[in-house]
Amino acid sequence: MTVATTNSPAEAETVTALPPDEIIMRAVGMTKLFPGTVALDHVDFNVYRGKVNVLVGENGAGKSTLMKILAGVYQPTEGQLLLEGQPVTIKNPLDAARQGIGIIYQEMNLFPNLNVMENIFMAREMTNGRLVIDKKAQIAQTEALLQRLRQSIKPDDLVADLRIGQQQIVEIAKALAQDARILIMDEPTSALSTAEVEVLFEVINDLKANGVSVIYISHKLDELLQIGDYVTVLRDGRLVDEKPAGQIDVSWIIEQMVGRNPASLFQGRDHEVGDALLRVEDLTLPRVGGGYTVDHVSFTLRQGEILGIYGLMGAGRSELFECLAGVRQGATGRVWLDGEEVTAGTVDGRIKLGMYLVPEDRQRDGLVQTMSVADNMLLPSLRQYLNRFVLSRKKEKEAVTKSIKNLSVKVANPNQLITSLSGGNQQKVVVAKSLLTSPKVLLLDEPSRGIDVAAKSEIFEIMSRLAGEGYGILFISSELKEILAMSDRILVMSKGQITGEFAKATATEEDLVAASAVGHGLANYKNGNGGNSHDPS
């Protein structure tokens, strides 16, 4: 059922048609396995000398993994790196720095307890005669760097005292100080203001002029086209295509990122939507340091309804789910389930009432890696398998066998370790866990993240079936096509608030994107209908 063209790396033909830009670094056939997932599957990637090489893809497409291999953080399971045409192995980040590869990580790697200068020269201190740090020289160089970045930060400012955007600038200064030939920037602008982005772009152009090759990762698509020279698209750990930025536009990128129209793979089945099942009123979660992570959210979920929740990273969607599941203490507001007001405030209490959260991060929040498939599945519902005080092996086995069959989990033996399963099957185990607690409302946070296409459609199939059986399903997705195909109704969140509500029949991608940008002051997408036009009320 998958479309054939998606897998063929078309890189060879597209590159030859261009003026021959020189390739400084090349990754050939990169494969990286993690327990349970194939993060990269034979990916080729070219870095052109003195250009900005953009890498795009959805979350879980493998961008960060690929970058971490280039930076020596991970070793590839298979594949070869070529630097200036010569095969190289990059043993560790220090080795990468020695070979002229610098990286600015997505998650910041600064020491908040040290000052700006100390951070910039961490592990590469300038010294007087090997032992004593040459503070004067370091300060002079730090000042020069910060001036180049047009920042008013002082070298002896404590990093903890800087704004996030400023910290990002320090991170950039740190990479610049290493005189990298190749500079990897993993979402460098995610925390920057517009003015700071402008400065960053000027610096990047500067670097290019000095022959530095930049690898640039970002989710902000219009930004990519503004700064990029070459665009490489990854999807589900595979290379989709590589093209010069001049030949493409935003819609091409989206198409390549999302690939085949997901709507053709999984279609929300028609099912009866019943009475109100879950009612939420004024749910609010204060943020440490002022403001709200979840800002007075109210909505209703009906029986048999799939209610999609769309939004950007940090819009408060996962936090909303955590409030509903009882994870977040300190949340206020009222919740009714089946007409009864929910008073239990703990995870345990909410599970008993029938609300179960399937978390976004399977590895961190969903599974106990030291336990078997069966033990993981049964963990939330152990009480059901008791004969008096003793767990009955027979009852346990029955439940496991039924769940495995019900969700067609591919597992040779339920007693094998959970980490030996593929990502998609692990996700099914997490869903199975939830179903065994006999929930009424399922809270699925990015249930399709990081799993392959076939598993995705299976998960969606299961969601449709469950909705048909009368479960109420709330589900978060950052993938527009998925959420449009699967949801009966869609809520859009931005900055903790619900900024849009759409019925399945009338929702469009543009509507969702516009509503998700409310309050961000971002550049509006081409159709220009960003703004408050979709406020619910």
Added chain:
Amino acid sequence: MTQANPTVVAKRRLTGLDIQEILLRGRAFIALIVLIVVFSLLNSTFLTPANIVIMAKHVAINAILGIGMTFVILTGGIDLSVGSLVGLAAMIAGGLINEGLVLPMFGVIVYFHVWAIILISLLVGALLGAINGLIITRFNVAPFIATLGMLYAARGLALLRSNGNTFPNLVGRPELGNTGFPILGSGEFLSVNYSIWLMIIFAAVAAFVAAKTPFGRQVYAIGGNERAAELSGVRVKRVKTIVYMISGFCAAMVGLIIASQLVAAHPATGTFFELNAIAAVVLGGTSLSGGRGSIGGTIIGAFVIGVLGDGLIGLGVSSFWQQVIKGAVIVLAVIIDQVQVRMQERAALQRQQQAV
């Protein structure tokens, strides 16, 4: 049908790894057998019944402490206070027997029956364990620190109880109706010492709880991934608190056994016992990071330590060298533990690669 093939392939190719894994997992048991064989070859009196009984009594002390410690370590915690709780429980029991409970406001001294004294001591152990647990779960104090605090505090209380003196001759007085305490340490059933029976009972109950009850499963889950356990509805704080209560209870039991065996309670009883208990747990293959391990392993670990110690004494090895050897064995066990983790990961990845 495509399912069957990869698993068959996996089985055939992984035999080498599998054998290594089995050897690694059974390492404590193998080590125990090797020790017994070596010592009995070098020392003809090593396997005499009298010597075995002495060894088993020593083992029982570490094993019972290790059982409580296993639950704690399975959740990813540690309990440094057990040695001090041993001493405190002994002092409480000794004090109640020799001096009774003085109630100045009523002007009376209450002498309890021995059974009540045992029960009170055990409850105090569990209560102090609960305090450990509450400090750890409610105030977010690292288990190492919280129980280190208890190590000092409980030892101090034990010393305060008698101003640092020993309660001697804990036989009780017939006219007060509190005789019989020494029977716990010296009594026998089927010519096996009570302390050994207690070890067997504690081990059986603990192994059952760990393997067959929701509580046990939840202990493993918390050690494996605390956050996932919490999101699965496990009441993490409660389970953790109970785990420290179990450890305190086991420590009090050991304190009573020792006081009864010596027919005296000394406030320094149990000093450094926490280290033996941790060593037994680690030797038994329980991971200090939590989530992996078993009660059976801990019992074997306790036997390894006991046999090693008594065997070296029997050979006349100096007590200074004994310490060096014990230390080396414990560190070696942890190194092997790390090797096992890495091997399991590698094996899992290999299986996956073959399945792709």
